[in-house]
Amino acid sequence: MEMAQYLEVFIEESKEHLQNINDHLLALEKEPSNIAIVNEIFRSAHTLKGMSATMGFDDLANLTHMMENVLDAIRNHKVTVTTSVLDVVFGSIDDLEAMVQSIANGGDGKRDVNEIVARLQRIEHGDCEEKPKEKETNEEVSGPSFALTYDDFEKTVIVQSKEQGFNVLEVMVTLQQNCLLKAARVYMVFEVVEQMGEVIKTVPEVQQLEEERFDSTFLITLLTKLDQEEVKKRILKVSEITSVDVIEVSTEENQEEVNVENVEKNVQQIEIKEKQEVQANQQSTQKSQATQKTIRVNIDRLDSLMNLFEELVIDRGRLEQISKDLKNAELNETVERMSRISSDLQNIILNMRMVPVETVFNRFPRMVRQLAKDLGKKINLEIVGAETELDRTVIDEIGDPLVHLLRNSIDHGVEMPHVRQQKGKSEEGTVRLKAYHSGNYVFIDIEDDGAGINREKVLKKAISKGVISEQAAANLTDRQASELIFASGFSTADKISDVSGRGVGLDVVKNTIESLGGTVSVDSREGYGSIFSIQLPLTLSIISVLLVEIADEKYALPLSSIIETAIVKKEDILHAHSQKVIDFRGRIVPLVNLKDVFEVPGDVKEEEFCSVVIVKKGDKMAGLIVDSFIGQQEVVLKALGTYLTNVFAISGATILGDGQVALIIDCNALIK
Template structure:
C-alpha cells in the first residue's frame, strides 16, 4: 500500500501524540496514582504504535510498543510509578521525537533503540518480580492462569478495570448443567436472565451464539460485573432447575494481555455497559458527532488566501470612497453589504492562521525539569496565558529564542538550593513564563526570582571591552545598562558553561526577535530576579485603525492600542518633572506630541483645545497629540521594506481608498 499521501498527516498527528506524552509524563510525576493520566498515556502510545506500524516505520513502532507494554503493566497495577522511572520514560519519548523528526526531514526513522528498549523491558520485568515476590496472587485477588477466559480484548479489559475502580466486583462464574438436561439452551437463557438482574455479563465461554445453538457440553462460564456478593449470586443461579453445580471466583484482569486478534477489533469511545448515567443527551450526541470534523490546511494556501483578501480590502476601501462621493443609494447599500460580508470573511481567515502559543510553551516544562536536574537545582516553571493566540508564522520562529532565555534563567539566574537558603529564599526557584496581548502585539515575559543582574559588573565589563566610554556610561539608564548584555560576545560570567552564558548568545536572541519585527527589553533587581520581555507583532496584515491628521498628512493608529479619544483644554494640561501630563481618570498620563516625534513643523502651539488619543502598552499609557480625527477604517498593513525598516514608531504603511498612503504609528514604541 502506498502511504506517501498520508505522510504529512502522520507527521502532524505523531507530533501531537508525542507532545501529549511529554505533558502527561510530567503530570504523572506529580500524580503517580492518577488513573486518568495513565490511560491517556497508554492511549497515545497505542495510537502512535498503530500509525507507525501502518506507515512501515518499524523502529518507531517497536519502541512505542515497548513503552505501551510498560504502561499496560502500570494500568493494571503490576508496576507502580516511581519518580526514578520518569527520566527513562521521558528519554524514551525523546527517542520517539528524534525518529519522527528524521521522518519529517525525509529519513526512514531508523534509530538504535536496543538500549532504551532493553531498559524498558527490564523495568517492566523487575517491577513484576517485585510485585510477585511481595504479594501472593491470592492476596492480590488474582485468579490462576487456568482460567477459562484467555482471549480478553482491550475493550473488555477497560470495562472490567473501570468497574473495579467504581466499586463493582468482577466474577468468573462456571455453571455445570445436569447430564440429563433436555433443553440446554433454555436453561442457559434462564441463567442469563438471572445474571442480567444481578449485574452485567461481559463475556461468555462458549460464545452466546454457541450457547443458543446448544453447541457445548454441559458446562459454560461467564464474566459478571455486579455489586452483589458471591453467596447471593450462587443462591439465585441455583434456583434454576437442572443445574448440577455453580462455581464463582473473583476475576482479576491483572494477568491478562490484549490478544493480537482482538486488538484490531477494539472500539474507541464506546459507552461503558456498566455506566449507570443513562443515554447521552441530544447536545452530547451533537458534540460527539462534530468534534472530529477538522481538516489540515497547508500554511502556504492560507498565505495565498490572505494576499488575495488584502487586495479585496483595498478595492473595498476604494468602493466605499466612490459610493460616498456619488451618494448613490443603491451603490451605498451594496457596498455596505459587501463590507459586512468581507468583515466576517476577514475574521475567519485571521482566526484560521492563529494558534495558541501553548504549542511552543508546552515543551518547556520538561526542558526546565531536565536542565534543573543536570545543574542540581530545584526549579518550578509557572506558565500564564498559554491560550494567547499568535500567527502561525511567528509561532514557528519564537521557540528557539525563548528556549535560550529560559536556559539563561536556570543556569545563571536561579541559584543553587544552598545559596538560596543562605539568602533567605525558598530552596526551589521559580520561573514565570507569561504571554498576553497588548495592542497589535503579543508580549512574552520570562521572569525568574534568582540573583538578578549586577549592573556594576556589566558596566565594568562593557568598559573593559571598549563597548562605551566613561562619559557615555554615565548617561545610561538602568535598563540600557542591562541591555548591554545583549551585545555580541558580551558575558559577565566568571566561567562560561556549555548550558548558556548570560550574554553569550543573547545577541542572537535579540537579532532573531528583531528580524520578526519584535523587540526585547530587560528589567532586573539584584538578588530579587530578572524579567526579559519580548514584544512580537501579531503579523495580522489587516487591522482596524483610527485615521488622524497631522499637518494635512494622514496617519493610522491601531484601534487595539487605543483606550479613548478626547479633546482637552489648555487648563487640563499640567507639568510634572518638566513634562506635560494630563489627569486621566485619576491617573497621570504623559503627553506626547506626534509632530515632535516625527519632526513635523508644529503650527498649533497656541491652540485653546488639543485633540488627544490615549493609548496603552500593558499598564503604561500615553496621550498622543494630533490635529484632528478622521475616523475608523480597516486597512491592509504593508511593510516599508528593508531600507525603511528602522524608522522609529512606524510599523508600516497602508493604501487608503482614495489612493493616498498613510503611515501606521507604533504606539508601543512611543510608550517605551
C-alpha cells in the same frame, strides 16, 4: 490502500500523542504511585504504536512497543517509577520525536535506537523475566474450561437461558501474532457473534479489546441457539484468526441459590443495566456530535484564505474612496453594508488563524526539567494562561526567544540550592511563564524568584563595552540599568556556556520580538528576582494605521505605536544637545523630521505650525514631524521583498484605496 493521503493526519496526531506522553511523564514524576497517569501514558503509546504499524513505519512502532512494555511493567508493579527509569523513557520520547520529524520532512523515519532499546529491555526485565501481558493472559485462560468466573447476576442469566433452550458457550479466539489492526479484527468477530446470539461476558473487557490492550487471545461467553461447530465455523471466516475453541458452560455450579427472589432481583438489575446502556449511548452520541463540529484544516488553506481577504480589504478601500468621490447615496449605502460584512468576515478569518500559546509552552516543562538536572538546580515551572491565543505567524516566531529567556532565567537568575538556603529561600526556585491579553496585544511574562540583576555588574560591563559612559551610568534608574542587558553583544556571564546565551546576547531576542512589531522589557530587584515582559500584537497581516502626508508622498504609522497627534507652534520647539525637542506633558520629547529621514524631495515651507505624531517604544517617546494628517485606516501589511531587506525605518508597504502605495514606518527604529 494508499497511505500518502493519511500521512499529514498521522504526523499531526503522532505529535499530539507524544506531547501528551511528555506531559503525563512529568506528572508521573511528581506522583510516582499514580497508576491512572501510567494508564493514560500507556493509551497514548499504544495508539501511536498502532498508527505507526498501520502506516508502515516499523522502527517507530517497534520502539513504541518497547516503551509500552516498560509502562505495562510499571502499572503491574513489576517496575518502580524512579528518576533514572523516567530518564530512559524520556530518552525514547526524544528518539520518537526525531523519527516523526524525519517523516514530516519527507524521510523514512528510520533511526538507530539499539542503545535506548537495550536500556528499556533492562528496565523491563529488572524485577522479573516474564512479560506482564503473557502472565495476565495465562491467568485468564487456564484449564479446560478457560477458568472463567461469573458473578450472581451472570449465573442467573446462564441458568435462565439454559431453561429456555439456549446453548451457553465459552469461545476462545486467537489472532495471528503479526495482526496489525487487532481492534478491527475484534470488531469483525463481534459482528459475527452478535448475529448468532447475545454476549454476556468478555475477557478482557470490551473497552480493553477496543483499545487493543490484550496480546492475541480473548474470550467471549455467548448465548445462542446454534451448536458449537456452527459457531466455530462462522467465526473462522474472519481473516487473521489462528484458532477458535468452543466449549459448553456447565450449569451445575451456576444453579446454586437461584430462586424466585434472585430472579426478580436480577430482572431489576437487567432493567437498570439497560437504562444505563441507553444513557451511555446517548452520551456517546452527543460526544460524537460535539467532536464532529471541529475539523482539521491545512494551514496553507488558511494562508490562501488570508491572502484573498487581504486583496478584498484593498478593494474595499478602493470602493470606499470611489463612493466618497461620487457622493451617490445608494452606492454609499451599499459600500457601508459591504464594509460591515467584510469587517465581520475579517474577524472570523483572524480568529480561525488564532492558536493557543499552549502549542509553544508545551515543550518547556520537559526542557526545564532537563536543564535543571544539568545545572544541579531545583526548578518549579508554573505556566499560567496557556489558553491565550495569538496569530499563527507570531506563534511560529516566538518559540526561540522564549527558550532563550527561560534558559537565561534558570542559568543566571535562579541560584544553586545551597545558595538559596543561605539566603533563607526554599531550595526549589520558581519560574513562572504567564500569558494574557490586554487590548490588541498579548503579553508574555517570564518571572523568576532568583538573584535578580546585579546593577553594579551590569554597569561595569556596559562601561567596559562602550555601551554607556560613566557619567550617564550614574544617572540611570535601576530599571534603565537592567535594560542595558539588551545591548548588542552584551553578556554578564563570567563563562560562556551551552545553557543560556551560548555566547549570544539578549539583543537577538530583542531584535526578533521587535521584528514582530512587539517589545521586550525587564524589571528586576536584586536578591528577589526578575520579570522579562514581552508585548506582541495579536496579528501581523492587517493593521490599523494613521495615514500621514510628507510632501506629495503618503506614509502609514501603526496606531499601536501612537500616543496622540498634536499641532505644535514653531516657537514651542526647543533645542537641546543639537536636537529639536518639545515639552510634552512635562516630558522632554525629541523631534524627528520624517522629510529629512526619508529624504523626501520638495520645497521647505516656513509655516507657523507643524503637525507632530507622538509615538512610543516602551518608556521612550519621540515626536515625528509630518506635513499633514490624512486619517485612520485598516491596511494590509505587505513585505518589501528580498531586494529591499535593509531599508531603514520601513517595515513594509500597503496599497491604498486610490491605488497608491504607502510605506509603513517602523516607529521603533526612529526612537533612540
